[in-house]
Structure formats: C-alpha cells, structure tokens
Amino acid sequence: LTSTVLRSASTLIAFPTVFSSSRVRYEVVSNYSHLFWVPGSDPSLEPYMLLAHIDVVPAFEADGWDAPPFSGREVDGFIYGRGTIDNKQSVMGILQALEFLLERGYAPRRGFYIGLGHDEEINGHFGAANIVKLLQSRGVSLAFVLDEGSAILDGVIHGLESPVAMIAVTEKGMASVKLSVTTLPGHSSMPPAETSIGILASAVTRLEKNPLPLLFGHGPERDMFEHLAHKFEFPLKFVMSNLWLFGPLLVRVMQRRPDSNALVRTTTAVTKFNAGVKINVMPPYAEAFVNLRIHPAQTVEEVLELIRLTVNDERVKIELDRGFDPLPVSSFDDKSFGYQIVKKTLLDMFPQISVAPGVCVGNTDSRHYNSLTKDIYRFTPTWFKFHGVNERISMRNYEEIVHFYFQLFQNCDTRKLPESHSAQHDL
Ligand SMILES: [Zn+2]
Numbered sequence: 258l259t260s261t262v263l264r265s266a267s268t269l270i271a272f273p274t275v276f277s278s279s280r281v282r283y284e285v286v287s288n289y290s291h292l293f294w295v296p297g298s299d300p301s302l303e304p305y306m307l308l309a310h311i312d313v314v315p316a317f318e319a320d321g322w323d324a325p326p327f328s329g330r331e332v333d334g335f336i337y338g339r340g341t342i343d344n345k346q347s348v349m350g351i352l353q354a355l356e357f358l359l360e361r362g363y364a365p366r367r368g369f370y371i372g373l374g375h376d377e378e379i380n381g382h383f384g385a386a387n388i389v390k391l392l393q394s395r396g397v398s399l400a401f402v403l404d405e406g407s408a409i410l411d412g413v414i415h416g417l418e419s420p421v422a423m424i425a426v427t428e429k430g431m432a433s434v435k436l437s438v439t440t441l442p443g444h445s446s447m448p449p450a451e452t453s454i455g456i457l458a459s460a461v462t463r464l465e466k467n468p469l470p471l472l473f474g475h476g477p478e479r480d481m482f483e484h485l486a487h488k489f490e491f492p493l494k495f496v497m498s499n500l501w502l503f504g505p506l507l508v509r510v511m512q513r514r515p516d517s518n519a520l521v522r523t524t525t526a527v528t529k530f531n532a533g534v535k536i537n538v539m540p541p542y543a544e545a546f547v548n549l550r551i552h553p554a555q556t557v558e559e560v561l562e563l564i565r566l567t568v569n570d571e572r573v574k575i576e577l578d579r580g581f582d583p584l585p586v587s588s589f590d591d592k593s594f595g596y597q598i599v600k601k602t603l604l605d606m607f608p609q610i611s612v613a614p615g616v617c618v619g620n621t622d623s624r625h626y627n628s629l630t631k632d633i634y635r636f637t638p639t640w641f642k643f644h645g646v647n648e649r650i651s652m653r654n655y656e657e658i659v660h661f662y663f664q665l666f667q668n669c670d671t672r673k674l675p676e677s678h679s680a681q682h683d684l
Contacts, residue, residue, distance in 0.1 A: 271352070271353075271356075272352045272353070272355075272356045273356075274356050274359040274360050275293070275352055275355050275356050275359060278359045280295055280296070280359065280364060281293055281294070281295055281355075281359070282294040282295075282296075286384065286387050286388050286391060287375070287383045287384055287387040287388075289311075289375035289376075289383075289384065290311075290372070290373060290374050290375045290376075290383070290384035290385070290387070290388060291311075291371075291372070291373040292370065292371070292372055292373075292388050292391070293355075293370065293371040293372075294368070294369075294370050295355075295365055295368060295369050295370075295371075296368045297365045297366050297367045297368035297369070297670075298364055298365070298366050299366045299367065299672075300368075302366060302367040302368070302400075302670075302672065303367075303398065303399065303400040304367060304368040304369050304370060304397070304399060304400065305367065305369050305370075305399055305400045305401050305402070305403070305595065305669055306369060306370040306371070306372060306399050306401075306402045306403070306626070306629075306630075307347075307351050307369065307370070307371050307372070307402075307403050307404075307662070308347075308371075308372045308373075308374070308385070308402060308403065308404040308405070308621075308622055308623055308626070309344050309347035309348040309351060309371075309372075309373050309374075309404070309405065310344045310348070310373065310374040310375070310376075310377030310378070310381075310384070310405070310622055311344075311345070311348055311373050311374070311375055312374070312375050312376055312377055312378050312379075313339045313340035313343065313345070313378065314339070314343075314378050315339075316339035316646075316648070320646045321646050321647075322337065322646055322647055323337060323647055324337035324338070325337075326338055326339040326648070327339060329341075331652065334651055334652050334653070335649040335650065335651050335652065336649060336650050336651075336652060336655060337647065337648070337649045338648065338649070339648055340648070341648050341649050341650040342408075342639050342648060342649075342650050343405070343648070344377070344405045344637075346637060346639055346650055346654075346655060346658050347405055347637050347658070348373055349655075349659075350637075350655065350658035350659045350661070350662050351371055351662050352371075353659045353662075354659050354660075354661075354662035354663040354665075354666060355371070355662075355666070357659075357663055358663065358666055358667075363666075363667075365666065365669075365670055366670040366672075367400075367669050367670050369666070369669065370392070370397075370399070372385065372388045372622075374388070374622045377621065377622045380620075381622040381625055384622070385622035385623075385625040385626070386625050388625075389625045389626055389628065389629060392629055393628060393629065397629060398629055398630065399626070399629045399630040400594055400595060400630065400632070401587075401594060401595025401596075401630055401632040401633070401634060402595075402623050402626045402629070402630050402632070402633045402634070403595065403599065403634050403635075403636065403665075404621045404622060404623035404626075404633065404634070404635050405621055405635060405636075405637050406425045406428065406617040406619070406621045406623070406635020406636060406637075407423040407424060407425040407615055407617055407635050407636045407637075408422075408423070408636070408637060408638070408639045408640070408641040409421070409422045409423075409607070409610060409638055409639065409640050409641060410422075410423055410641050411640055411641065413641055414485075416489050416490050417485065417488055417489055417490075418488055418489065418490055419488050419609060419610060419611055420607075420609065420610045420611075420640070421485060421488065421610060421611045421612070421613055422600075422603050422607070422610050422611070422612045422613075422636065422638065423481070423613055423614075423615035423636070424589070424596060424599060424600070424612060424613070424614055424615065424634050424635075424636045425614075425615045425616060425617035425634065425635035425636060426477050426586050426587040426588075426589050426596070426614045426615070426616075426633075426634065427476070427477060427553045427583060427584050427585065427586045427587065427616055427617070428583065428584050428616065428617035428618075428619070428620055428621065428623075428624060428635060429519075429523075429550045429551055429552060429553065429583050429616065429617070429618050429619075429620075430550070430551030430553075430555075430556070430557060430580065430581050430582045430583035430584070431548070431549065431550055431551060431580055431581060431620060432548075432549040432551060432557050432560055432561070432577060432579075432580030432581075433546060433547070433548055433549075433577075433578040433579050433580060434546070434547045434549065434561065434564060434575060434576070434577060434578060434580075435544060435545075435546055435547075435575075435576045435577075435578045436457060436460055436461070436544065436545045436546075436547065436568070436573050436574070436575055437457070437542065437543065437544040437545075437573070437574045437576075438453040438456045438457045438460075438542070438543045438544075438572055438573055438574070439453065439541065439542050439574075440452065440453040440456075440539070440540075440541060440542075440572075441539075441541070442538065442539055442541040443538075443539040444537065444538065444539065445536075445537045445538065445539055446537075448539060449539070452539055452540055452543075453532060453539075453540045453541065453542055453543040454532045454533065454540050454543045456543070456570065456572055456573065457530075457532065457543040457544070457545055457573065459570070460545075460568045460570055460573045461527050461530070461545055461547075463567050463568060463569070464525055464527065464547060464564065464567055464568065465525070465527065467567050468512075468522060468524075468525060469522050469523040469524075469525060469549075469552075469555075469560065469563055470522065470563075471508050471512065471521050471522050472521060472522055472523070472552045472554045472555065473504060473507070473508040473511070473520075473521040473522075474504055475552070475553075475554035476520075476552055476553040476554050476586070476616060477553065477586055477589075477614050477615065477616055478520045478521065478615070478616055479504075480589070480613075480614050481613045481614055481615050481616075482507070484611070484612075484613035484614065485611060485613050488611050508521055519550065519618045520616055520618070521552070522552055523549055523550065523551045523552045523555055523560055524549065524550045525547060525548075525549055526547065526548045526549075527545055527546070527547050527548075528546050528547070528548045529544075529545060529546040530543075530544075530545045530546075531543070531544050531545075532544070546578065547564070549564075549580075550618060551580075551582065551583050552583065553583040553584075553586060553616060554583075555583070556582045556583075557577065557580040557581065557582055561575065561577060581624070584624055584627065584633065585627070585631070587631065587632040587633050587634060588631070588632055589614040591674075592674065593632065594632075594673075594674060595632045595634055596614075596632070596634060597674050598665065598668050598669055598671070598674075599634060599636065599665065600612045601668060602661060602664045602665045602668050603638060603661070605664065606638070606657065606660060606661060606664065607638075617635045621635055623635060637658065638654075638657055638658055638661045639654060639658065640654050
C-alpha cells in the first residue's frame with residue numbers, strides 16, 4: 258500500500274526521475290521504510306550509504322506555532338514544520354540531489370544506497386533494523402554510512418570564533434536501569450525505621466550526588482578540542498592548545514554546563530519513581546528508573562557495576578531494563594575515506610567553517626548499521642539553531658543541503674583520497 262501511495266502521490270510528482278530511472282532500484286521495507294540502490298559502473302569500488310528518517314516527534318499547533326506544524330508553509334524565507342531539521346531536510350535533500358543528478362544523465366562510478374527509515378524516533382527496530390537484515394542477507398558491505406546526528410554549530414560552543422561542522426564519529430550508549438525495594442507490608446501506625454520509599458530515595462540521592470567519573474581524554478572529545486584549538490578566542494585558544502596541561506581545568510568548566518557535561522562522562526538521570534498504595538499503608542514496594550547515556554569509553558556492564566557500588570545497599574535490587582554499549586569510534590584520520598570526502602565537500606562549500614570529529618549524545622538509526630561498515634558518520638549541514646516549537650529551516654540552508662548531497666554523490670566517485678601534501682590528482 259505504502260509503495261503504491263508513495264509512487265502515485267506527491268513523491269512521484271516531486272521526484273519523477275528517481276522513481277522512473279532504470280539506474281535506481283527502489284523497494285519498500287517493513288511496509289513504510291524506503292531503500293534505494295544505485296549501482297556504480299565500477300563494481301570494485303565499495304558502495305556507501307546515506308540515511309535519513311521520515312518519521313517525526315509529535316507537534317501541536319496549540320503550542321504556539323507561527324505556521325501549522327504540518328503545513329510546510331514558507332514564511333519570510335523559512336520553511337516551517339515539524340521535522341524540517343529532524344530529519345526531512347535530509348530526506349528531501351538527498352532525493353532532490355539525486356533527482357537533479359539523474360536528470361543530467363549522471364551515472365555514478367561508485368554505487369550507493371539510500372535508506373529512509375520510518376521509526377527512528379522510537380529506535381528504528383522495524384525500519385533501519387530490517388533494512389540492515391536485508392542488506393546483510395545480500396552480503397552487502399559499505400565503505401561508510403552517513404546519517405543525521407550532528408550539524409554546523411554556530412555560536413553554540415562557548416568561545417569558538419568560527420562555525421564548526423561537527424562530524425560525529427561515535428554516539429553514546431544507553432542504559433535504562435530499574436531500582437526496586439520490596440519490604441514487608443504493615444500499618445503506618447507502627448512503622449519500621451525505614452520504608453521502601455526511604456531506602457529507595459536514599460539510593461537515588463546517592464546516585465545524583467555522585468555522578469559517574471569524568472572520562473575526558475578517553476573519547477573523541479579530546480580530538481575535537483585539539484582540532485579546534487586555533488579557532489578559539491584567547492585565552493581559551495591557549496587552554497585548548499595545551500590540553501596536556503589544562504585538561505583537568507577544562508573538564509571542571511565543562512561539567513558545570515549540562516550540554517558540555519554530557520561530553521565528558523556518562524550522564525545519570527532519574528526519570529521515574531513509583532511507590533505507595535494508600536496514605537495509611539506501609540509501601541510494600543518502590544521502584545525507580547534511571548536513564549544513563551554512556552560515554553564512549555564505558556560499557557553497559559561497567560556502568561551497572563558503578564551503580565551497584567554507588568547505591569551500596571543490598572536491599573535495593575538493580576536490574577538492567579534495556580541498554581546498549583556506545584558505538585565504536587569511526588576513523589577520522591587522513592586515510593579515512595568517508596570522513597575526508599564529507600570534510601572536502603563541506604570545505605568546498607563553506608570555506609569559512611572548521612571541521613572536527615565529535616560525539617553524538619543522542620542515538621540515531623545508524624547504530625543498526627554497525628555490522629555493515631566500520632565507519633559511521635552522523636552529520637547534516639544544517640546550521641544549528643533550535644528544535645522545538647516553530648521548528649523551521651531557512652530556504653537558503655535547505656538549498657545548501659541539496660547542494661551538499663549533490664556534490665557528495667559526485668565526490669564519492671573518486672577511487673582514493675588525494676595523498677596528503679600532494680596534488681589532488683584523483684578528486
Ligand atoms: Zn532524527
């Protein structure tokens with residue numbers, strides 16, 4: 258059904274060449290996700306894959322949108338709508354760029370896949386996961402995967418003079434941990450010294466008072482600051498250029514702000530607490546959920562062990578509700594094909610920006626692609642502003658995104674990267 262709707266309705270009108278070209282093989286996966294394969298003329302070049310997702314988080318016009326959140330209305334140079342920067346800009350940008358290229362008779366040398374998932378916002382267990390299964394069954398391996406996850410940050414990093422394109426080379430892991438206490442029931446007129454609520458509340462307090470250890474220098478955030486050192490204003494420039502000396506100082510500053518704190522450690526957030534049945538009955542059971550975002554230098558197992566040590570109370574049962582380890586760190590050195598091609602494409606378009614590796618603190622569909630490639634990058638050239646009520650993208654930025662993918666497809670046709678310090682003979 259979806260296939261019929263998609264082919265016959267707006268998509269076919271918007272991207273007629275993509276859906277009719279003999280160069281493109283298109284299929285629907287799990288009823289709602291879309292997979293495209295454009296074979297290259299040189300099968301010895303390993304294909305790559307671009308990802309985006311078509312689902313969005315909810316939006317309600319009553320929250321005060323200037324234009325209805327599902328209207329896509331253009332007002333004063335901006336396109337308004339839920340998903341305009343998460344992640345319709347990539348969905349449309351990729352298809353638009355492909356449409357332009359096919360219209361011009363473009364035939365790639367290096368083949369590529371495009372995967373558009375339909376359930377990224379709820380973990381991609383149906384869309385991305387099944388696209389990966391399908392590609393695995395076909396024996397596909399990928400040179401690299403490019404998904405959403407980071408952006409061009411302008412004025413977001415304190416003290417940084419120029420905008421920076423942060424290409425996320427890993428993403429944090431996640432653990433949802435359940436803490437529970439069971440005690441004997443009784444009447445509130447003859448209470449024991451501690452109730453299940455009291456025991457659990459102390460455990461939760463200990464977790465909040467003792468954040469997990471700082472891990473700055475054990476993940477790519479250190480490379481990020483070293484890449485950017487010369488772009489900071491004085492005196493930060495001096496601090497960043499001498500991380501061997503100022504690392505501990507920088508960390509102390511970073512952990513004061515929630516956004517930079519998330520880069521230097523596994524974060525702990527107590528998100529649910531349920532207990533008690535009646536105002537005069539001793540609570541027989543109390544439970545709390547803790548949501549942890551795991552720094553790339555730690556694992557789910559290590560984090561669970563640290564929670565046990567911090568809670569340090571055998572009456573509190575600690576169970577892993579669900580979780581996964583941080584993703585491996587993708588390559589970003591001079592020989593890293595995907596990283597360098599994305600970087601070159603960006604610097605050709607925006608000579609004023611700097612490019613640095615980074616960490617994605619949220620999770621994306623791309624984590625499902627781990628078995629198909631060792632290099633996963635999370636980045637779209639969206640100029641980062643905000644993502645809430647009045648989500649919107651400037652028409653100019655949308656055009657830049659189309660242009661970026663248009664250039665990226667063509668840049669990927671190169672066989673190998675230019676040697677460092679030598680002529681760009683193959684690009
Ligand atoms: Zn997203």
